[in-house]
Amino acid sequence: MLQTLLNGLCIGSVYALFALGYALVFSLLGVINFAQGAVFAVGAYLTWSLNTGSWGGGQVPLWETSFRLSFGLSLGISMLFCAGLSAFIERVAFEPLRRRRAEPLLYLVSSLGVAILLVNALLLIYGAETRNFDLEAIPFIPVLVEWGDIRLRGIQVLILAVSLAVLALLILVFRFSLIGKALRAVAENPAVAGLLGIPVQRCIVYTFALSGALASLAGTLVASGFSIPGPHFGLLFGLKALAVIVLGGMGEISGAVLGGLLLGLFEAFVPAEFSGYKEAVAFTLLFLGLMIRPQGLLGRPILEKL
């Protein structure tokens, strides 16, 4: 029981981390950034390459570098890179549409185009093979942690600790810092935020960068805890993250965290004989959630303006 709970929290905290990026972008622009799932995969592959020193393997021949960076440093570089990538995506695929006040559906299509592009670029470089992290190369992390009846893999403990720490930090920043308040102001009403002198455009770029870094972190944690089954795995995770933010309340920061943890727990408690249906848990929750409480668990009622 407690074992399942911890397993669920472990994966749930990664869902929360990833979903937070979607929630931040949605709260600011009211659109969904599909490219986020691809950035997740890019982050995982980049950390893997930096950490193991091996690149390519698809159309690009396998190529080994002599240096191998530590896990922490690889993750750091990957997060920075993905932050930049995400900000670049904002520049290329979102900003021109925003300047034209295009309808929200177009954002969906253009970010989808970016996602297709990135995923297939990864496919060209790395191929579709499964990649695994060399867990023994991560220092200070035991392979197995045992505590009474509970057995957790060392990497699971790492995932849980890192995710919860980052989540807590972000929630504190958003609630109490002036930057957090400014972001919430932009989310609530960009025009008013502009009237107060808050640079709306810069806030949006920073938010995209943050969501890219979070995607990279989540991607790396998932990949090190399980594996990279191929470039497409980010999109499936992205879909689950969508379920999470709907469940918690679109654009709600604490809602995304709660939704992520809940989804992890629900999935963990699916009995083994129904494991085939595990993938449907997220979508059933999404569907039922929308039917019963469209504004999500922590969201405010959606008001129709007459």
Add this chain to the structure above:
Amino acid sequence: MLEIDSFVLITMLQQALLGISLYVPLMSGQLSLASPAFYTIGGYLAALLSSAVAKNYLPSGTEIYPWTWLLVELALAALLCFVLAYGMGRLVLRLRGIYLALATLALVEIVRVLCLNLEWTGGAIGIFSIPQIYAEQQSYLWLFFLLFVAVASGVVCLERSVHGQAFRALREDEFAGAAMGIDPARCKTLAFAFGAVIAGITGVASAHLLNTWNARQGNFDSSINLLAYVMIGGPWSVWGGVLGGMLLSALPELLRPLQDYRLVVNGSLIVLASLYLPKGLVPDRFWQRWMKDPERDFDPLWKPDPWNRVGSTDATKLLEIKALTVRFGGLVAVKDLQFDLQKGEIFGLIGPNGAGKTTVFNVLSGFVKASAGQVLFANIDITEWSVYHRARLGILRTFQNLRLLRQQSVLDNILSARHRFVSKGLGSLVQERHSARKEALYWLHFCGLKGQARRLAGDLNYGDQRRLEMARALMAHPEILLLDEPVAGMNLKEKSGMQQLILQLRDEFGITVVLIEHHVPLVLGLCDRIAVLNFGQLIALGSPAEIQNHPAVRAAYLGDDKELG
């Protein structure tokens, strides 16, 4: 070479059909991504049924599956998808925009996981050796071509019908549509169900084409692809979905020389298209420029007969408001309001901004529920009636902030209120269409919009937009016409024109008019009786002369000197 080409053509037609299946719900403003789910369901129905038929009813050794059974499958799939979608529609379609898209996306994934795990759908392997209709695979081109022609022409007819007009009105503004007498729930469910039917029958044909069917046929990727078809092709007409579907499904084949790079290029093209073709390849009103000027059909001698929907009640009270209270959260917007309307009078509702005047209109037209009290129309209690129901009864309104269908032509705006012309039989369709146009043109000229029939409503100036709102409401034959600031933003000449028009409505057609207006001279000169609201309460009711000299009114509204204290 020939074989590849015909297969590409088949794929193009198939994807065009799926593109249409996403477009039809979108016609009524709903982004439903559920098409792949119904496509999968249709395919499984065909696979299971035809396998069973081939085993049990056909003589063994039959290689070619008979046409008649295919038709049965198509009919059954259409029926099944319609029923499923209609039932689900009532549930799902409360959601809007991105929420609806996500719910339908979830539906697609749920169907996929179910099909992957259920026993009778063949699990992960799926169903094999589905009977063939043709010996050669390329002959399927004919089947898909016929299906495509049938579906596309059906949707074109739908676009032109009363229903199509209603769908488009809802897409642009659901509130305005309902206020003109369109039933949003019914229209949206129908559009959703039509889309599902198209996806379902495409699934039937595809299952036979592919010879095998499994859960991978409809997934999240295909949902998003369909969206890209419609958005890039152009979400405004059926040809957008068709063109988008054909181009984007042919693109990977055209890019074949690029080999492994083709999907990367494909992704980049989708980004570029959404950035540089924001209106799609087939823009809105693409065909309109070749149409003749509709105003040539205007018949200056004809005019509609006055109507009376109330029947021969001798009650002089057309509308009664009893002890009406409206609360929003803790705020009391209207408090204990009571007055009634005589048939054929012009009634003014004035008061400072925020006094609750528009809230009263919202309650009368059904947009806001009364917290307490009653509204009676010709002695019928309509307090609980929905917006469209009241519009059909004869309570029509205009909006202070103008809720026109800005992307549609002036004539189409008026025609969107033509729910009275809904025909039952197919034969009378043309006749009804003709008389609806004739009357729409009458109101167009009546409200002084001569020569503007083809212009976009959003391009008109404020004054004309206000007149168009009025023409649209008149098209629905109001008993009571609620005018919310009819002369706002007009100059003096336009104001007096509007004044004449309102008088004409009462004198020629016997319409009862209620108006909210800030322009005090107009109200004083036009109205038979005036009610003054302040902070949600009635502070005075009477003739213009009485109101003008009422001390409370002067203090509250006309800005008496005491105010600065």
Add this chain to the structure above:
Amino acid sequence: MKEILLDVRGLSVHYGGIQALNDVHMSLHCGEIVSLIGANGAGKTSFLRALSGLVKSKAEVLSFVGENLGKYDAARRVRLGLGHSPEGRLVLARQTVEDNLQLGAWVQRHHADACRASLSEVYQLFPRLKERRLQSAGTLSGGEQQMLAIGRALMAKPKLLLLDEPSLGLAPLLVAEIFDRMRFLNEQGMALLLVEQNAHLALRLAQRAYVLESGSIVLEGEAQALLHDARVQSAYLGT
């Protein structure tokens, strides 16, 4: 004559195909209160929004403290000293009163002392806001929200404050209180541009006024003179 703070000539605004403002001009001097009156839909709010950069506009001259505003976005205009208290108040309903005020001081966020000083000044001006400082802004009454919107604009130490319909939907007593504060601010040397539908109030507070009709300035002059102008009386004062 004091120096010119705001100078607008040939300003027009389009929404889609509709022209909301056409060739509007206005000038405003340091320490002056100017009113802009006109009927609903005449374009008063559009004018303020064009000044603060919320809507795009074209203008021959659009200068404020000698700088050409045209090249700045809304946030930069605040830094130049242009405060805007928008129509319908538009407070950030989900954040607390104090957070709203602190965000108002965004442009001087690196000067903690200045922020603290502005905050206490605003609380002095509107003691009610201090009482409710930890309440979320959406739960305030209309009058308090109006005070918050004005206070928030004051946090950035504007040279010119644009006020859009401060009396909208408020009880007369509250209106009097708010107008009293506006007079006080003006005595401290702040220039005000007041948009009002209540022409009486507006003309009695202001030194000069402009009358806007269907997107164009049709009348301008000393406020006292306009108060007794026959056209203004019949159209806006209802007498």
